[in-house]
Amino acid sequence: MPAAYALIDCNNFYASCERVFRPELRGRPVVVLSNNDGCVIARSAEAKELGVGMGTPYFKCRTMLERQGVAVFSSNYALYGDLSARVMRVLGRFCPSVEIYSIDEAFADLSGVPGGAAAFSRRLRATVEAWTGIPVSIGLGPTKTLAKLANRFAKKQPRCRGVFDLAASPDPDRVLRWTDVGEVWGIGPRHAKRLRKLGVRTALDFRELKREWVRRKMTVTGLHTLLELRGLPCLDFASGPPSKKTIVSSRSFGHPVTRLEDLMEATAQYATRAAEKLRRQRSVAGHVLVHLETNRFRLGEPQYNNAAPVPLAVATAHTPDLIRAAQAGLKRIFRDGYAYKKCGVMLSGLESEDGRWLSLLDLPPDAHGRHAPLMRAVDACNSRWGRDTVKFAASGLNGTWRMRRELCSPRYTTAWEELLTVKAG
DNA sequence: TCTGGGGTCCTAGGACCC
DNA sequence: TCTGGGGTCCTAGGACCC
Numbered sequence: 001m002p003a004a005y006a007l008i009d010c011n012n013f014y015a016s017c018e019r020v021f022r023p024e025l026r027g028r029p030v031v032v033l034s035n036n037d038g039c040v041i042a043r044s045a046e047a048k049e050l051g052v053g054m055g056t057p058y059f060k061c062r063t064m065l066e067r068q069g070v071a072v073f074s075s076n077y078a079l080y081g082d083l084s085a086r087v088m089r090v091l092g093r094f095c096p097s098v099e100i101y102s103i104d105e106a107f108a109d110l111s112g113v114p115g116g117a118a119a120f121s122r123r124l125r126a127t128v129e130a131w132t133g134i135p136v137s138i139g140l141g142p143t144k145t146l147a148k149l150a151n152r153f154a155k156k157q158p159r160c161r162g163v164f165d166l167a168a169s170p171d172p173d174r175v176l177r178w179t180d181v182g183e184v185w186g187i188g189p190r191h192a193k194r195l196r197k198l199g200v201r202t203a204l205d206f207r208e209l210k211r212e213w214v215r216r217k218m219t220v221t222g223l224h225t226l227l228e229l230r231g232l233p234c235l236d237f238a239s240g241p242p243s244k245k246t247i248v249s250s251r252s253f254g255h256p257v258t259r260l261e262d263l264m265e266a267t268a269q270y271a272t273r274a275a276e277k278l279r280r281q282r283s284v285a286g287h288v289l290v291h292l293e294t295n296r297f298r299l300g301e302p303q304y305n306n307a308a309p310v311p312l313a314v315a316t317a318h319t320p321d322l323i324r325a326a327q328a329g330l331k332r333i334f335r336d337g338y339a340y341k342k343c344g345v346m347l348s349g350l351e352s353e354d355g356r357w358l359s360l361l362d363l364p365p366d367a368h369g370r371h372a373p374l375m376r377a378v379d380a381c382n383s384r385w386g387r388d389t390v391k392f393a394a395s396g397l398n399g400t401w402r403m404r405r406e407l408c409s410p411r412y413t414t415a416w417e418e419l420l421t422v423k424a425g
Numbered sequence: 426t427c428t429g430g431g432g433t434c435c436t437a438g439g440a441c442c443c
Numbered sequence: 444t445c446t447g448g449g450g451t452c453c454t455a456g457g458a459c460c461c
Contacts, residue, residue, distance in 0.1 A: 033429090034428085034429035034430080035429050035430070036427085036428090036429075038427075038428055038429055039427095039428055041430095055429090057427070057428040058427070058428080059426075060428085075429085101460095101461085102460080102461045103461075104461080105461075185459095186459070186460085187459085188458060188459045188460080189458095189459095190457085190458065190459085191458075191459090218458090219434090219435055219436070219458085220434090220435075221435065221458080221459075222458095244431095244432075245432090245433080246431090246432075246433090247431090247432095248430075248431055248432075249430090249431090250429095250430065250431080251429085252428090252429070252430090255426090295428090296428090297427095297428055342429095344430090404427095
């Protein structure tokens, strides 16, 4: 039996999340903004119809959104992360195997499910929506790339009612002809532009190209896309999340920042977040990279961008060590007289906590090993009582650099004091 | 005044090794 | 006029994804 991959994708995920606890917003246009209320990153179907573009800066569309009565939200990742986990739990309960691909998407291998993949998917879709409040679309195909393509068809064609099985279609080529080449998973804007110039306009045109040509012009990743469109699986199905090879924590500031002290606080904060992610995957880091940048959109102002790599003598996940290293790097690249927009911390050279190498002389002292119980206790407190219940003084208390989130909804599902209140009577 | 954040993979070229 | 052959590792840049 040929493999039946499903791609389950939440519809307009962040906008749908905002609606779960605000049912009066159903049928109304909803928009979610990026951090700092910078630009539009999610739109409900109604907002898309109004012509609100993905990635449009908020300050450019604000008036229009207000005039049209669009409900606008700052991004609320506490809410989205939690609702995502609920959706994934439902999928995990019913599907033989699930690969979580992103916050709002998962692949499932539905080969051999009783009653056929399409009927199974219809029930799954109804269950996810009933149990979580999140509407999903499901595409089915013999490879991941074709499942993606089928999913897009399911979303755009109302008569599919959210589920489309490419393998069961009487004319699968028609769907490929309907799909613009730039919409194919793995073909980005650069390649799409180049392909269109050569007259390759649809997924079907692309599928008919010679494999040698694709290999030469688009490397093996392009070749994989080609073969997947032909029904030959090239992309593995992974049931567990792979460990990250780099971990980044980086943010734009709420206001331009000029003082080193503020950058030091922000850097400590980002190093702390990165260290938390590092410990969650049970890894240690061998390198820290700090980067710093001014606002590239301000053409008249002096620009400065720099990054400092800081190798660690002993790989560690000990937050104070990572803060120290990051701040040392920051001091090296900081230049007075610029208005900074953003800084960030990247951890690389990651190894498993158990398999790590120790320095020959164990110098400096192996803080990670010695202090592991301390960091575990800090993580446990913050996990139980909420982020930053225990924090490092180096990241400060009320820095002006913190993000703006003026339109944030409550953390309905992850903070006791923000639970929804229902009045009866 | 205001333009997100976090990842992966591939390739070419340089440094370095024997 | 002439300057081997064969490797590995690292980094930067480009392309892609959500």
